[in-house]
Amino acid sequence: GAVVSQHPSRVICKSGTSVKIECRSLDFQATTMFWYRQFPKQSLMLMATSNEGSKATYEQGVEKDKFLINHASLTLSTLTVTSAHPEDSSFYICSAREGTSGAYNEQFFGPGTRLTVL
Amino acid sequence: AQSVTQPDIHITVSEGASLELRCNYSYGATPYLFWYVQSPGQGLQLLLKYFSGDTLVQGIKGFEAEFKRSQSSFNLRKPSVHWSDAAEYFCAVGAYQAGTALIFGKGTTLSVSS
Numbered sequence: 001g002a003v004v005s006q007h008p009s010r011v012i013c014k015s016g017t018s019v020k021i022e023c024r025s026l027d028f029q030a031t032t033m034f035w036y037r038q039f040p041k042q043s044l045m046l047m048a049t050s051n052e053g054s055k056a057t058y059e060q061g062v063e064k065d066k067f068l069i070n071h072a073s074l075t076l077s078t079l080t081v082t083s084a085h086p087e088d089s090s091f092y093i094c095s096a097r098e099g100t101s102g103a104y105n106e107q108f109f110g111p112g113t114r115l116t117v118l
Numbered sequence: 119a120q121s122v123t124q125p126d127i128h129i130t131v132s133e134g135a136s137l138e139l140r141c142n143y144s145y146g147a148t149p150y151l152f153w154y155v156q157s158p159g160q161g162l163q164l165l166l167k168y169f170s171g172d173t174l175v176q177g178i179k180g181f182e183a184e185f186k187r188s189q190s191s192f193n194l195r196k197p198s199v200h201w202s203d204a205a206e207y208f209c210a211v212g213a214y215q216a217g218t219a220l221i222f223g224k225g226t227t228l229s230v231s232s
Contacts (some may be wrong), residue, residue, distance in 0.1 A: 034219045043208065043224045044162075049217060093161065095219070107212060107220050109154075111161035 002028045004096050006110035013084055014118055021079045021113045023094030029074035030096035034107070035067075038091040050077055084117040091115075120145050122211050122223035130229040131199045139194040139226050141209030151192040152210040152220065153183055162208070168192060179203070204230045 003026040013019050023033060032051050036044040048064075050056035050071035058064045066088075068080040077096075081088050094110045123142045131137050143149055150169050154162040166177025173185040183194045192209060206227050210220040 032217050041206075041227075044222045046219050046221075049219055051217060106167070109162045114159070 002026070002096075002098075002106075002108045004030075004094065004108045004110040006092075006094055006113050008113060009111065010114045010116075012116045012118065015085050016083055018080055018082045019084055019115060021081075021092055021094075021115075023077045023079070023096070023110050025075045025096045025108070028096075028098050028108075030077070030098065031074065032097045033071055033077040034095040034097075035069060035077075035079050036093045036095065038093060038112075040091075044093060081115065084115070086117045089115055089117045120211070120221055122209050122221055124207075124209055124223035124226050126226045127224070128227045128229065130231055132231050133201050134198050137194075137196045137199045137203070137228070139207050139209075139228070141192045141194065141223060142190050143192065143209075143211045144190065145211050145213070145221075147213045147215075150212045150214070151183075151185060152212070153177065153181070153192075153194045154208045154210060155179075156206045156208065156225075158205075165194070165207075199228075199230055201230045201232065204228055 005024045007022045035047045037047050038044045047062045048056045048058045050069050052071050052074050056069035071077040091112050093112045095107050097107045098105045121144045125140050152167045153165040165181050166175050168175050168185045176182050181196050185192050206225045208225045209223040212220040
Protein backbone atom coordinates (compact mmCIF):
# COMPACT_ATOMS: atom_id res chain seq x y z
CA GLY A 1 0.00 0.00 0.00
CA ALA A 2 0.84 3.65 -0.16
CA VAL A 3 3.12 5.21 2.41
CA VAL A 4 2.44 8.18 4.63
CA SER A 5 5.21 9.59 6.78
CA GLN A 6 5.12 11.91 9.76
CA HIS A 7 7.83 14.02 11.26
CA PRO A 8 8.81 14.21 14.01
CA SER A 9 7.84 10.93 15.60
CA ARG A 10 8.25 12.39 19.06
CA VAL A 11 8.48 15.93 20.29
CA ILE A 12 8.77 17.45 23.74
CA CYS A 13 8.19 21.15 24.13
CA LYS A 14 7.69 23.75 26.80
CA SER A 15 4.30 25.17 27.57
CA GLY A 16 3.55 28.23 25.46
CA THR A 17 5.64 27.24 22.48
CA SER A 18 4.39 26.14 19.07
CA VAL A 19 5.05 22.80 17.46
CA LYS A 20 4.76 21.85 13.80
CA ILE A 21 4.08 18.31 12.66
CA GLU A 22 4.55 17.32 9.04
CA CYS A 23 2.63 14.68 7.16
CA ARG A 24 3.76 13.52 3.73
CA SER A 25 2.35 11.11 1.20
CA LEU A 26 5.43 9.51 -0.30
CA ASP A 27 4.17 7.73 -3.38
CA PHE A 28 0.79 9.19 -4.20
CA GLN A 29 -0.95 12.51 -4.42
CA ALA A 30 -3.17 13.13 -1.44
CA THR A 31 -6.12 15.24 -2.42
CA THR A 32 -7.46 14.99 1.10
CA MET A 33 -5.59 14.69 4.36
CA PHE A 34 -7.01 14.09 7.81
CA TRP A 35 -5.66 14.76 11.26
CA TYR A 36 -6.64 12.61 14.20
CA ARG A 37 -5.86 12.87 17.88
CA GLN A 38 -5.60 9.93 20.22
CA PHE A 39 -5.48 10.18 24.00
CA PRO A 40 -3.98 7.29 25.98
CA LYS A 41 -6.08 4.17 25.81
CA GLN A 42 -8.70 5.91 23.71
CA SER A 43 -9.80 5.86 20.13
CA LEU A 44 -8.82 8.11 17.26
CA MET A 45 -10.83 11.30 17.13
CA LEU A 46 -10.97 13.21 13.88
CA MET A 47 -9.77 16.77 14.33
CA ALA A 48 -9.94 18.17 10.83
CA THR A 49 -10.11 17.44 7.13
CA SER A 50 -8.02 19.36 4.66
CA ASN A 51 -8.13 19.50 0.90
CA GLU A 52 -5.14 20.68 -1.05
CA GLY A 53 -5.20 24.41 -1.59
CA SER A 54 -8.22 25.13 0.56
CA LYS A 55 -8.95 25.79 4.20
CA ALA A 56 -9.31 22.88 6.56
CA THR A 57 -12.66 21.84 7.94
CA TYR A 58 -12.53 21.35 11.67
CA GLU A 59 -14.65 19.02 13.72
CA GLN A 60 -16.88 20.43 16.37
CA GLY A 61 -14.96 21.33 19.51
CA VAL A 62 -11.57 21.62 17.81
CA GLU A 63 -10.07 25.11 18.04
CA LYS A 64 -8.95 26.11 14.57
CA ASP A 65 -6.78 28.94 15.91
CA LYS A 66 -4.95 26.53 18.14
CA PHE A 67 -4.51 23.71 15.65
CA LEU A 68 -3.42 25.32 12.40
CA ILE A 69 -3.56 23.04 9.39
CA ASN A 70 -1.94 23.79 6.07
CA HIS A 71 -2.28 21.56 3.03
CA ALA A 72 -0.16 23.49 0.58
CA SER A 73 0.67 20.68 -1.81
CA LEU A 74 -0.65 17.29 -2.84
CA THR A 75 2.01 15.55 -0.79
CA LEU A 76 2.35 17.67 2.32
CA SER A 77 0.11 18.75 5.16
CA THR A 78 1.24 20.36 8.38
CA LEU A 79 -0.38 20.64 11.78
CA THR A 80 0.87 23.42 14.02
CA VAL A 81 -0.10 23.33 17.67
CA THR A 82 0.12 26.94 18.76
CA SER A 83 0.84 28.02 22.32
CA ALA A 84 0.88 24.41 23.42
CA HIS A 85 -0.21 23.47 26.91
CA PRO A 86 0.08 20.19 28.82
CA GLU A 87 -3.48 19.26 27.92
CA ASP A 88 -2.42 19.24 24.25
CA SER A 89 -0.12 16.33 24.96
CA SER A 90 -1.38 13.49 22.82
CA PHE A 91 -0.68 11.17 19.91
CA TYR A 92 -1.39 12.90 16.62
CA ILE A 93 -1.97 10.75 13.54
CA CYS A 94 -2.34 11.99 10.01
CA SER A 95 -3.99 10.17 7.15
CA ALA A 96 -4.24 10.72 3.42
CA ARG A 97 -6.47 9.74 0.53
CA GLU A 98 -6.06 10.08 -3.19
CA GLY A 99 -8.83 11.76 -5.05
CA THR A 100 -9.00 9.73 -8.24
CA SER A 101 -12.50 8.90 -9.32
CA GLY A 102 -13.92 5.56 -10.32
CA ALA A 103 -12.80 3.56 -7.33
CA TYR A 104 -12.73 3.69 -3.60
CA ASN A 105 -9.71 5.65 -2.45
CA GLU A 106 -8.30 4.03 0.62
CA GLN A 107 -7.17 6.11 3.55
CA PHE A 108 -3.54 5.54 4.52
CA PHE A 109 -2.19 6.39 7.94
CA GLY A 110 1.06 7.86 9.12
CA PRO A 111 2.94 6.35 12.07
CA GLY A 112 1.89 9.12 14.44
CA THR A 113 3.61 11.86 16.42
CA ARG A 114 3.81 11.76 20.20
CA LEU A 115 3.60 15.30 21.56
CA THR A 116 4.50 15.97 25.18
CA VAL A 117 4.09 19.48 26.53
CA LEU A 118 5.89 20.21 29.77
CA ALA B 119 -25.70 9.53 12.96
CA GLN B 120 -22.73 7.62 11.69
CA SER B 121 -21.04 5.51 14.33
CA VAL B 122 -19.07 2.40 15.07
CA THR B 123 -19.66 0.38 18.20
CA GLN B 124 -17.25 -2.07 19.67
CA PRO B 125 -19.18 -3.49 22.63
CA ASP B 126 -16.23 -5.14 24.33
CA ILE B 127 -13.76 -2.79 25.94
CA HIS B 128 -11.41 -5.51 27.13
CA ILE B 129 -11.19 -9.20 26.27
CA THR B 130 -8.84 -11.82 27.67
CA VAL B 131 -8.26 -14.98 25.71
CA SER B 132 -6.03 -17.94 26.44
CA GLU B 133 -3.22 -18.54 24.04
CA GLY B 134 -4.35 -20.99 21.40
CA ALA B 135 -8.03 -20.27 21.92
CA SER B 136 -10.25 -18.72 19.31
CA LEU B 137 -11.10 -15.04 19.23
CA GLU B 138 -14.02 -12.95 18.07
CA LEU B 139 -14.12 -9.18 18.38
CA ARG B 140 -17.43 -7.54 17.72
CA CYS B 141 -18.11 -4.47 15.62
CA ASN B 142 -21.42 -2.89 14.72
CA TYR B 143 -21.82 0.14 12.54
CA SER B 144 -24.42 2.71 11.70
CA TYR B 145 -23.78 4.36 8.36
CA GLY B 146 -26.04 6.05 5.86
CA ALA B 147 -24.07 5.20 2.76
CA THR B 148 -22.54 1.97 1.49
CA PRO B 149 -19.99 1.13 4.17
CA TYR B 150 -16.36 0.38 3.58
CA LEU B 151 -15.16 -1.50 6.64
CA PHE B 152 -11.76 -1.93 8.20
CA TRP B 153 -10.02 -3.51 11.14
CA TYR B 154 -6.79 -2.03 12.47
CA VAL B 155 -4.46 -3.18 15.21
CA GLN B 156 -2.32 -0.91 17.36
CA SER B 157 0.44 -1.95 19.71
CA PRO B 158 1.28 0.37 22.64
CA GLY B 159 2.94 3.55 21.46
CA GLN B 160 2.72 2.53 17.83
CA GLY B 161 0.72 3.56 14.81
CA LEU B 162 -2.11 1.68 13.15
CA GLN B 163 -1.63 -1.46 11.14
CA LEU B 164 -4.35 -2.51 8.71
CA LEU B 165 -5.50 -6.08 9.33
CA LEU B 166 -8.16 -6.36 6.68
CA LYS B 167 -10.80 -4.46 4.77
CA TYR B 168 -14.14 -5.04 3.13
CA PHE B 169 -15.27 -3.08 0.10
CA SER B 170 -17.64 -5.43 -1.71
CA GLY B 171 -18.05 -9.00 -2.92
CA ASP B 172 -17.39 -12.02 -0.73
CA THR B 173 -18.56 -11.15 2.76
CA LEU B 174 -15.82 -13.19 4.41
CA VAL B 175 -12.51 -11.42 4.06
CA GLN B 176 -9.10 -12.69 4.93
CA GLY B 177 -6.43 -10.49 6.40
CA ILE B 178 -2.92 -10.61 7.70
CA LYS B 179 -1.71 -12.57 10.71
CA GLY B 180 -4.43 -15.19 10.30
CA PHE B 181 -7.35 -12.83 10.94
CA GLU B 182 -10.62 -12.87 9.09
CA ALA B 183 -13.83 -10.87 9.30
CA GLU B 184 -17.36 -11.40 8.13
CA PHE B 185 -19.62 -8.64 6.87
CA LYS B 186 -23.27 -9.14 7.74
CA ARG B 187 -25.38 -6.41 6.26
CA SER B 188 -28.58 -7.54 7.98
CA GLN B 189 -26.91 -7.21 11.36
CA SER B 190 -24.76 -4.18 10.49
CA SER B 191 -21.82 -6.11 11.81
CA PHE B 192 -18.24 -6.75 10.82
CA ASN B 193 -16.80 -9.08 13.45
CA LEU B 194 -13.14 -10.00 13.52
CA ARG B 195 -12.09 -13.59 14.16
CA LYS B 196 -8.99 -15.65 14.60
CA PRO B 197 -9.04 -19.42 15.16
CA SER B 198 -5.98 -19.59 17.40
CA VAL B 199 -4.61 -16.59 19.25
CA HIS B 200 -0.90 -16.06 19.83
CA TRP B 201 0.60 -14.06 22.68
CA SER B 202 1.85 -11.52 20.15
CA ASP B 203 -1.76 -10.69 19.22
CA ALA B 204 -2.18 -8.77 22.48
CA ALA B 205 -2.91 -5.21 21.36
CA GLU B 206 -5.68 -2.68 20.77
CA TYR B 207 -8.06 -3.43 17.92
CA PHE B 208 -10.09 -0.79 16.14
CA CYS B 209 -12.98 -1.22 13.76
CA ALA B 210 -13.57 1.63 11.32
CA VAL B 211 -16.08 2.57 8.66
CA GLY B 212 -15.68 4.88 5.69
CA ALA B 213 -17.49 6.10 2.62
CA TYR B 214 -16.75 6.28 -1.09
CA GLN B 215 -16.54 10.05 -1.22
CA ALA B 216 -12.94 11.22 -1.27
CA GLY B 217 -13.38 13.93 1.31
CA THR B 218 -14.81 11.76 4.05
CA ALA B 219 -12.75 10.37 6.89
CA LEU B 220 -12.85 6.99 8.54
CA ILE B 221 -14.86 6.81 11.73
CA PHE B 222 -13.38 4.63 14.43
CA GLY B 223 -14.88 2.59 17.20
CA LYS B 224 -13.58 3.02 20.73
CA GLY B 225 -11.44 -0.06 20.41
CA THR B 226 -11.10 -3.40 22.15
CA THR B 227 -8.06 -4.27 24.21
CA LEU B 228 -7.02 -7.87 23.75
CA SER B 229 -5.02 -9.58 26.45
CA VAL B 230 -3.65 -13.07 25.93
CA SER B 231 -3.09 -15.34 28.89
CA SER B 232 -0.73 -18.29 28.90
